[in-house]
Amino acid sequence: MQTIMSLCTGYGGLDLAVERVCDTETRWVSDIDADAVAVQTVRFPDATQLGDLKQVNWGQYVGQVDVITAGYPCQPFSAAGQRKGLADERHIWPWIAEAIRVLRPGTVVLENVQGHLRLGFDIVVGDLAAMGRTARWGVVRASDTGAPHRRARLFIVSHLADPNGDRSQRFSQLNRDTPPRVNSGNWGHADRHGMEIAVGPVVADPDGTGLEGAEPAERCDVSAGRDCAPADPDGTAGDSERVNARSPVYEPCKVERFGRRHRMDDAAEPVDWQRFGPAIRRWEAIMGRSAPAPLVDGTKQLNARLVEWMMGLPEGWVTDLIPNRRALKTLGNGVVPQQAEMALRMLLT
Numbered sequence: 001m002q003t004i005m006s007l008c009t010g011y012g013g014l015d016l017a018v019e020r021v022c023d024t025e026t027r028w029v030s031d032i033d034a035d036a037v038a039v040q041t042v043r044f045p046d047a048t049q050l051g052d053l054k055q056v057n058w059g060q061y062v063g064q065v066d067v068i069t070a071g072y073p074c075q076p077f078s079a080a081g082q083r084k085g086l087a088d089e090r091h092i093w094p095w096i097a098e099a100i101r102v103l104r105p106g107t108v109v110l111e112n113v114q115g116h117l118r119l120g121f122d123i124v125v126g127d128l129a130a131m132g133r134t135a136r137w138g139v140v141r142a143s144d145t146g147a148p149h150r151r152a153r154l155f156i157v158s159h160l161a162d163p164n165g166d167r168s169q170r171f172s173q174l175n176r177d178t179p180p181r182v183n184s185g186n187w188g189h190a191d192r193h194g195m196e197i198a199v200g201p202v203v204a205d206p207d208g209t210g211l212e213g214a215e216p217a218e219r220c221d222v223s224a225g226r227d228c229a230p231a232d233p234d235g236t237a238g239d240s241e242r243v244n245a246r247s248p249v250y251e252p253c254k255v256e257r258f259g260r261r262h263r264m265d266d267a268a269e270p271v272d273w274q275r276f277g278p279a280i281r282r283w284e285a286i287m288g289r290s291a292p293a294p295l296v297d298g299t300k301q302l303n304a305r306l307v308e309w310m311m312g313l314p315e316g317w318v319t320d321l322i323p324n325r326r327a328l329k330t331l332g333n334g335v336v337p338q339q340a341e342m343a344l345r346m347l348l349t
Contacts, residue, residue: 002066003027005103007053007096010334011039011318013311014071014111017340021348024067030056035322035330042321054095058102065103070096071111071335093120097127100158104131109344110156111335114139117154124156133158136347142312145338146286148279149310153335155343289315296324304328312336 005028006015015026029040030050037049050056072092100108110124117139128135135158142151271293273280280291292305304327305319311331319327 001025002106003064004067004069005050005061005065005099005105006030006047007050007068007070007099008072008092009040009044009069010036010071011313011330012043013313013335013337014069014109014340015044016337017335017344018067018069018109020337021341021344022067028061028065033330035326036333039318039321039330043317053092053099056099058099061103065105067107067109068096068100068103068105069109069111072096093124093127097124097131100128100133101131104160106160108133108156108158110158111340112154114152114154121154128158132161134161138343138346140339140343140346142336142339145312145336145342146282147310147312147336147339148276148283151336151339153339153343155340155347157344157347283310287312301325302328304331307331312338 002022002024004015004018004024004026006012006026007030009015009029009031010033012026012029015029018024019026026044026047028050029044029047030053031037031040032052040047040049108128116124125135125137135156137154137156139152139154141153142149271291273291284290287309289309292303292309294303294306295301296303301324304322304324305315307328308315308317308319308331311334313331313334318330321327322330
């Protein structure tokens with residue numbers, strides 16, 4: 001089994017996907033946020049906590065790391081931030097690049113916002129090339145896997161360039177015990193953490209027109225590094241796309257537009273999701289459990305359990321460990337595991 005060193009781990013969504021797709025195990029995690037560390041301690045109990053990656057002596061891990069994953073901070077590149085790019089103090093790619101240069105892992109998996117393609121991406125790919133590495137990239141939306149929000153993310157997979165064709169150092173072989181998703185039907189698996197990870201159907205967009213009610217997407221070859229056309233599992237994905245603009249993940253202050261106020265213990269009055277109902281019901285079918293109430297009992301505060309559910313995580317992965325308001329921040333910085341898995345299967349094929 002190959003080893004993963006996870007940098008900027010957060011709640012570990014990217015690492016859950018890598019562990020599922022290939023025969024790997026997360027041995028090191030890294031974060032400076034106390035709540036993220038609290039989640040990592042429980043969910044990855046056998047992993048060593050590296051802490052602040054700016055302070056790590058990478059030389060002591062040479063020869064031990066097969067895979068490096070990093071969902072490095074998106075604020076320097078995100079439309080939600082000030083887009084300072086390389087001038088942002090949260091731009092920590094140089095330290096990640098140093099880890100890759102010293103450790104020379106067979107595979108590197110990176111994740112960031114789609115806006116990174118227009119700001120800072122050339123630096124990342126250039127640094128990888130300077131280290132003698134290949135790079136394949138593409139953009140996958142959470143809604144491509146059936147999630148009720150768009151959340152487009154850029155994924156990059158890099159291997160050591162090998163002119164002799166020796167692939168022994170790469171994790172290029174997919175885990176045959178977890179086959180890719182099919183066009184119909186739902187399935188899941190219990191991972192090594194003892195948690196059930198639900199996954200759902202994936203159907204390609206045959207004519208490249210994208211999702212109903214959304215901007216058209218261009219068909220592409222993911223290996224060319226261009227934004228890929230989204231999937232539409234059941235013909236109602238337009239609802240999924242429209243959720244993005246006013247979903248509780250992005251606009252908690254407008255949660256009442258997403259669903260009527262609802263007490264968590266008020267089972268007699270089901271939530272009316274209004275026009276977002278089809279998207280919610282589809283994700284409920286994929287996840288195998290109902291959507292939690294949108295608001296915390298008796299308050300106007302967004303329920304972190306709903307966000308956790310929307311992010312495709314096992315129930316309680318974050319919310320059992322962190323108070324509601326802080327859990328919202330931790331969840332907002334994460335990646336949907338099903339989305340990352342789809343990207344990996346495309347980029348490794």
